[in-house]
Amino acid sequence: MKIKRFTGKAALHTEAAKLITQLLKDKPDCTLGFATGSTPIGIYEQLVGMYAKGRLSFARARSFNLDEYVGLTESHPQSYRYYMQHHLFRHTDFDQRNTYIPNGIAADLEAECRRYDSLLAEHPIDLQLLGIGHNGHIGFNEPGHSLTGETHLVTLKPETRAANARFFDSEDEVPRQAITMGMGSILKAKSILLVVTGADKAAVVNEALAGPITTACPASLLQTHANVTVLLDADAGKELP
Ligand code: F6R
DSSP: OEEEEESSHHHHHHHHHHHHHHHHHHOTTOEEEEOOSSTTHHHHHHHHHHHHTTSOOOTTOEEEESEEETTOOTTSTTSHHHHHHHHTGGGSOOOGGGEEOOOTTOSSHHHHHHHHHHHHHHSOOSEEEEOOOTTSOBTTBOOSSOOOSSOEEEEOOHHHHHHHGGGSSSGGGSOSEEEEOOHHHHHTSSEEEEEEOSGGGHHHHHHHHHSOOBTTBGGGGGGGOSSEEEEEETTTTTTOO
């Protein structure tokens, strides 16, 4: 595991965008794994800026998102499809047909999970961008006695719904379920880029990267992957030995 620390968020976002750009140059038809949430927004901004300057192209790339809420249409401002359109896809030359996000309004959600896994099997992820939740979740893989390998339907923990309530008018509006790639699918990515900022994540960063590998902290499973790069700002890294 390669850990890189940055004094500020801007330098960290630049480094993440640089790594993604390098991959696009080396392998224009690469498959990128994307995350949502507040952490990657600055990275997407950098990528959009570089695209506008003609420094990169997504025309031959594919993307998979980690997760999607159940019950939100793609026009709902809090759906992850909307987020990706808003922050990245519509500002670049991504071919929309090659951008995959679980369909949270599929009539048969189990069948949708299986469909997503077959797409992932067909197009292995070259680089998976990840954020981390305060409870150690990755995607919507929540801490528990066990974890699921494949894409699956999850019931969101109260703390995750509470953390995400800031994006909705009220906590009650936060969906109760989501579809997420499983830890197995995430760990199949050829490389992983974990990005964490802020003092509120310092404890979980320490737990995930320096603590025991346990389902009680799903992110700790990243310690088992051979090619993980972690980008931390000074606040997020302050509890790491
Ligand atoms: C969302 C996702 C989540 C977030 C995590 C951190 O696609 O994968 O696991 O990465 O909840 O969210 P932020 O970045 O908002 O702190």
